[in-house]
Amino acid sequence: MFSTIRRGLFAAIGGFTVCICVCYTGLALVVAYVTEDMLVDRLLVREAASMTAQYVQHGDAGPPSYDLIRAYRSIDALPPEVRRSMQAGVQRAEVFTRTGQHYHVRTLDLGAGPQQRRYLVADVAPLLVVSALIGDIGALLLAVALGLTGLACLLAYLLARRLVLPLQELAQQVRSHQLDQAQAFTARLRPDEIGYLARKLGDTSATLHAALAREHAFTRDVSHELRTPLTILHNTFGQASGRALDRMETAQAQAGLAEIGNTIDVLFALARAEQIASAAFDLRGVIEDCLLRLVEQGLLDSARLQLDLPDRLAVHGHPHLATILINNCLGNAVFHGGPAALLGLSFADGVLSVANTVDTDREGGMQGFLHGQNLLQRLAAAMDWELGVHQGAQAYRVDITVLRAA
Numbered sequence: 001m002f003s004t005i006r007r008g009l010f011a012a013i014g015g016f017t018v019c020i021c022v023c024y025t026g027l028a029l030v031v032a033y034v035t036e037d038m039l040v041d042r043l044l045v046r047e048a049a050s051m052t053a054q055y056v057q058h059g060d061a062g063p064p065s066y067d068l069i070r071a072y073r074s075i076d077a078l079p080p081e082v083r084r085s086m087q088a089g090v091q092r093a094e095v096f097t098r099t100g101q102h103y104h105v106r107t108l109d110l111g112a113g114p115q116q117r118r119y120l121v122a123d124v125a126p127l128l129v130v131s132a133l134i135g136d137i138g139a140l141l142l143a144v145a146l147g148l149t150g151l152a153c154l155l156a157y158l159l160a161r162r163l164v165l166p167l168q169e170l171a172q173q174v175r176s177h178q179l180d181q182a183q184a185f186t187a188r189l190r191p192d193e194i195g196y197l198a199r200k201l202g203d204t205s206a207t208l209h210a211a212l213a214r215e216h217a218f219t220r221d222v223s224h225e226l227r228t229p230l231t232i233l234h235n236t237f238g239q240a241s242g243r244a245l246d247r248m249e250t251a252q253a254q255a256g257l258a259e260i261g262n263t264i265d266v267l268f269a270l271a272r273a274e275q276i277a278s279a280a281f282d283l284r285g286v287i288e289d290c291l292l293r294l295v296e297q298g299l300l301d302s303a304r305l306q307l308d309l310p311d312r313l314a315v316h317g318h319p320h321l322a323t324i325l326i327n328n329c330l331g332n333a334v335f336h337g338g339p340a341a342l343l344g345l346s347f348a349d350g351v352l353s354v355a356n357t358v359d360t361d362r363e364g365g366m367q368g369f370l371h372g373q374n375l376l377q378r379l380a381a382a383m384d385w386e387l388g389v390h391q392g393a394q395a396y397r398v399d400i401t402v403l404r405a406a
Contacts, residue, residue: 006164014156018149025145032130037094037104040124044069044092044106047120055110061118068126071108072119079103082121101125166194174201217378218267229260266375269324269382278383280405283322283352284313287345290326299334300343308346314405317383325379325387329354329398337396350404355397 047069051061064071072078075086082103085093095103102125110116134141170187187198236249245253287309294300315322333343337356344355373389376398380387386401 006160010157010160014153017152036130040104044120048108061110069120069122170198265324269321280316281319283315284309286323286326290330304342306344315402316405321383352400355395357395
């Protein structure tokens with residue numbers, strides 16, 4: 001395909017060059033022949049004017065002053081080839097013969113009546129410089145023309161190859177590109193249209209690679225993260241077959257359902273992370289909305305809440321992702337810390353810390369922030385934030401290093 005483009009470009013450039021050479025060569029020959037004919041015609045015009053002036057002064061035109069020109073008084077006296085042309089009644093003519101003569105004929109009327117008519121005939125074969133020049137050095141001119149044509153074709157080939165080579169290299173890289181790998185094309189640094197095309201292809205490849213990576217991660221996370229709560233629900237309802245669920249089993253089922261809902265929210269947020277516009281926003285407002293939601297649901301006692309946050313906490317990221325992240329951290333802290341747990345939020349040196357105490361009497365049900373930690377870390381990384389989990393004997397703490405807004 002691309003060799004065809006190169007051949008087509010070579011044919012176009014080479015054909016145009018050869019066409020220009022042929023046209024200019026033909027034009028040069030036409031100009032040479034026309035100049036030659038005009039020169040002979042000027043000689044006849046001057047001779048006609050001289051003979052007319054001689055006739056006016058002396059009553060007799062006399063012979064022509066140029067040896068190449070002869071004056072005839074009648075058509076019958078003309079050479080046979082010229083006679084056939086002049087019988088048509090023309091005033092001037094150019095006659096070619098098979099024997100090598102080349103005549104230019106002009107009719108001159110010195111006065112009234114056919115007796116005063118003269119036919120000026122010039123045998124200009126010795127003056128035909130163009131024909132003689134072609135006969136003498138025609139082979140040399142042909143050789144030079146063929147050489148220049150070959151040189152033009154060579155230059156056209158090199159030019160076509162140079163113009164198409166970047167496109168061929170780009171096509172080869174596209175042909176060898178693997179969909180599971182991001183590709184940076186070498187032509188992207190070019191300032192022309194090929195560079196623009198390479199950059200667009202690179203961006204498209206990167207976007208496609210990121211989409212495939214998100215799809216793979218989404219499939220893996222769905223299989224991994226939802227398996228545990230689904231297994232808990234399956235076991236809970238399986239053991240309670242034929243009887244009502246007790247309080248512990250009901251709490252486990254509710255926790256499993258809540259965990260599935262939160263996991264699905266996180267997974268869909270990660271899948272749409274690149275489609276959510278990044279912007280500057282107030283993180284304190286997001287935290288307050290999440291806390292109010294927990295208080296309204298009766299899951300958090302405001303008396304057990306400690307806040308050490310600035311009045312305004314300007315950060316850069318995705319407000320939707322930040323809301324899901326804070327919601328999950330607070331929800332895990334409230335659920336796994338127990339009803340008697342203390343919840344504290346503080347901010348210092350660009351790090352938001354969320355800590356909850358641990359009720360040691362609920363050891364079997366505590367997982368703190370370690371549950372779903374991988375998803376939360378990826379959620380933070382999607383905003384260029386960092387998330388760290390610290391587990392202690394009496395408390396759990398998660399540190400979120402945010403990206404401060406300018």
